[in-house]
Amino acid sequence: xPSKRFHRADTTPAGRxxxxxxxxxxxxxxxxxxxxxxxxxxxxxxxxxGLRPVEYTVLTLIVENPGGSLARLARALAVTAPNIxxxxxxxxxxxxxxxxPSANDRRSLLLYATPQxxxxxRAATQRILDAERQAMAAHLxxxxxxxxxxxxxxxxxxxxxxxxxxxxxxDV
Amino acid sequence: xPSKRFHRADTTPAGRxxxxxxxxxxxxxxxxxxxxxxxxxxxxxxxxxGLRPVEYTVLTLIVENPGGSLARLARALAVTAPNIxxxxxxxxxxxxxxxxPSANDRRSLLLYATPQxxxxxRAATQRILDAERQAMAAHLxxxxxxxxxxxxxxxxxxxxxxxxxxxxxxDV
DNA sequence: TATTGTTATACTCTATAACTATA
DNA sequence: TATAGTTATAGAGTATAACAATA
Numbered sequence: 001x002p003s004k005r006f007h008r009a010d011t012t013p014a015g016r017x018x019x020x021x022x023x024x025x026x027x028x029x030x031x032x033x034x035x036x037x038x039x040x041x042x043x044x045x046x047x048x049x050g051l052r053p054v055e056y057t058v059l060t061l062i063v064e065n066p067g068g069s070l071a072r073l074a075r076a077l078a079v080t081a082p083n084i085x086x087x088x089x090x091x092x093x094x095x096x097x098x099x100x101p102s103a104n105d106r107r108s109l110l111l112y113a114t115p116q117x118x119x120x121x122r123a124a125t126q127r128i129l130d131a132e133r134q135a136m137a138a139h140l141x142x143x144x145x146x147x148x149x150x151x152x153x154x155x156x157x158x159x160x161x162x163x164x165x166x167x168x169x170x171d172v
Numbered sequence: 173x174p175s176k177r178f179h180r181a182d183t184t185p186a187g188r189x190x191x192x193x194x195x196x197x198x199x200x201x202x203x204x205x206x207x208x209x210x211x212x213x214x215x216x217x218x219x220x221x222g223l224r225p226v227e228y229t230v231l232t233l234i235v236e237n238p239g240g241s242l243a244r245l246a247r248a249l250a251v252t253a254p255n256i257x258x259x260x261x262x263x264x265x266x267x268x269x270x271x272x273p274s275a276n277d278r279r280s281l282l283l284y285a286t287p288q289x290x291x292x293x294r295a296a297t298q299r300i301l302d303a304e305r306q307a308m309a310a311h312l313x314x315x316x317x318x319x320x321x322x323x324x325x326x327x328x329x330x331x332x333x334x335x336x337x338x339x340x341x342x343d344v
Numbered sequence: 345t346a347t348t349g350t351t352a353t354a355c356t357c358t359a360t361a362a363c364t365a366t367a
Numbered sequence: 368t369a370t371a372g373t374t375a376t377a378g379a380g381t382a383t384a385a386c387a388a389t390a
Contacts, residue, residue, distance in 0.1 A: 020294055020297035020298040020301055021236075021297070022229070022232045022233065022236060022297060023321070023325070024301060024321060025297060025300050025301060025304070026209050026304045026308075026317075026320070026321065026324075027206075027209035027210070027212065027213050027225070027300065027304070028229060028232075029321055029324035029325055029328065030202060030205060030206055030209055030324060031225070031229070031249075032324070032325070032327075032328035032331075033202060033324045033325075033327035033328045034199075034202055034206070035250045035328065035331055036327055036328060036330050036331050036334050037198050037199035037202055037327070038199070039331075039334045040199065040334055041199050043334075052356090052357090053199070053203070054357085057194070057200060057203070060194045060200075061194065064193075064194060069371075069372095070371070070372065071370075071371055071372080078207045079358085080358070080359060080360085081371075081372065081373085082358085082359080082360085082372090082373075082374080082375090083357080083358060083359080084372090085372065085373060085374085086357095102371095105366075105367070105370095105371080106365080106366060106367085106371095107365065107366045107367070107370070107371040107372070108366090108370090108371060108372085109371080109372070125193070125194060125197060128197050128199065129196055129197060132197070132198045132199070135330050135333055135334050136198075136326075136327065136330055138330065138333060139326045139327065139329050139330045140323065140326055140327070140330075144323055144326070145198075147319065147323065148198070148320070148323040148324070148327070149195070149196060149198065149201055151312065151316055151319065151320040151323070152198075152201035152202060152204070152205045152320070153195070153201055153204070153205075154308075154311045154312055154316070155204075155205040155208055155209070155308060155311065155312065155320070156201065156204035156205045156207065156208060157311050158208050158307050158308055158310065158311045158312075159204075159207055159208050159211075161307055161310060162208050162211045162212055162215075162307050224379090224380090226380090241348075241349095242348075242349065243347075243348060243349080251381085252381070252382060252383085253348080253349065253350085254349090254350075254351080254352090254381090254382080254383085255380080255381060255382080256349090257349065257350060257351090258380095277347095277348080277389075277390070278348095278388080278389060278390085279347070279348040279349070279388065279389045279390070280347090280348060280349085280389090281348080281349070
């Protein structure tokens with residue numbers, strides 16, 4: 001897999017080819033792209049709803065996976081247990097989610113979104129989806145947009161290989 | 173563009189379709205994928221070379237764009253000016269980069285990487301590229317890997333549309 | 345008046361350690 | 368012994384405000 005791809009200019013200032021290039025570093029391109037998605041989130045959800053990115057994700061995951069535990073959430077998001085506790089605290093104090101003791105395992109607390117939480121998550125997601133699509137429309141076709149989502153998902157699936165955690169298996 | 177894409181199961185627990193889905197949120201998939209790329213960076217560069225992601229990116233951008241200014245770097249990375257000053261301080265104290273007064277604009281400091289900085293950046297990038305490719309090999313074909321880089325770059329190009337900053341134009 | 349770069353400072357977010365309760 | 372959840376605390380990272388120097 002040489003660096004010859006598409007029609008990009010792969011030459012370096014000094015004219016050497018085959019140089020290790022930042023533009024081919026996935027992590028770098030992800031960070032650059034995240035500048036855009038972060039801005040979209042902030043404008044469409046962060047400011048209007050007063051939700052941090054993590055809060056939104058936690059809330060939505062609870063909505064889409066009712067009855068999950070804190071530990072499961074922590075693994076899914078690669079966040080430490082104390083932090084999950086804090087984020088759930090904030091969501092619960094706003095009446096968006098609630099903790100319910102588990103019947104099977106008395107250590108565990110099951111998470112459910114309140115009707116308000118469900119409504120907020122749904123509204124927030126719809127706003128983001130619309131805004132992302134609009135922001136990308138000038139640069140990505142609808143097909144490319146869909147492909148990008150698929151490829152990113154595949155990257156996320158490589159998580160088990162890179163870190164020893166057994167998470168990300170539930171695709172939560 | 174309805175949610176019917178590929179062969180994914182687009183049904184929700186309650187059986188309703190067309191629900192706003194987290195899996196279609198670009199920002200969410202980016203965050204999930206970033207868990208992988210962050211882990212790769214940490215293992216391949218962060219720990220071995222003692223470089224933070226921002227430090228590595230700043231260093232490499234200086235290597236690839238000698239003579240740039242701090243302000244230009246700050247815009248390219250969407251980082252505030254005080255933070256760039258701090259990161260450059262750390263790189264300069266390690267002898268990886270140096271600040272040189274500009275002849276044209278006496279306010280400006282031009283950035284250059286030292287030979288050590290160039291060598292470190294090159295080694296780090298090579299390690300990341302190899303490790304990323306290896307980590308993705310089981311989940312992405314070489315073609316998919318290349319397409320992903322292209323699509324992320326296009327997303328990054330949507331930056332001008334989403335925020336009022338005139339940055340990202342130099343493709344630095 | 346705007347821009348470059350710096351300093352000082354506060355805030356947000358995350359990580360670690362220690363603990364209780366349960367399995 | 369391992370896991371779920373919490374608390375307390377420290378650290379890393381980022382942002383804001385104010386400033387000096389130059390354009």
